[in-house]
Amino acid sequence: MARISVEVERTVGGAPERVLGLLADYAGTRAQLWPEMITDYRVVEGGEGAGTRIAYRLHATKKRIREVEALVSAPSAGVLLEADQRSSLRTQWSVRAAGAGGSTVTALTTWDGAGGVGGFFEKTFAPIGIRKLSNAVLDGLEARLR
Template sequence: MGQINVVAEREFAAPPGQVLELVADYAETRAQLWPENITGYRVLAGGKGAGTRIGYRLHATKKRIRDVTAEVTAPDESTLVEADQNSTLRTVWRVLPQGDGSHVTVTTTWTGAGGVGGFFERIFAPIGVRKLWNAVLDNLGTRL
């Protein structure tokens, strides 16, 4: 078993506050940003920023599907953390100023499986997760 890290980044012409507001809107905006490898998305509590709870199925690969129930925290004004309550899966959104716009970094980490299954997970799951976040960032760019 080992830690798996997946990072996706994007720059946007919009100010950080506007970007973070959309990212933190789990009730409406986030539901519209998900690509097809997220199914069953629902807001379980809250809906905006810290204190929100969300659930969904993450299809990292065709055979690797995780049921996620995430609790959202905001450790500082530029960061949202989505911590799965069922596993070690954590996604950190960081939105920082970049020139006249914003730089968004999405980092997802989890403790991978051991053995042969873990070997394939370390190779293929990051590809699927990176594809997911790039699609979300593409959709976010369209919204901005």
């Protein structure tokens, strides 16, 4: 099993506190930012920041669908960590000041990939989908900040 890591980073217009607040709003803003590859999204518990539990279906391909139930934590200032309780899938959202009232947002998604031939294809193609997902969330976030 190989560890797979996908990072997407973007500078957006908006103070870090505002950007982190939007990302932490799982019951409102985040529910509207997911792209079409996320379906059946729901807040299981909480809804704002650490302690929130979310569930959704991640459509990696038309036939490969992963059920995700993530617990959100805030391991440090400016960071939200969504940890799937059923697998090694983790997405960490980090927000830091970027000057002139902007913020740099980093989405780092990691998981333990499969071995063998399946693992080769997962390592080759899954990062494309994860980048698409992270960029779609950031596109929606940018639109809300305007």
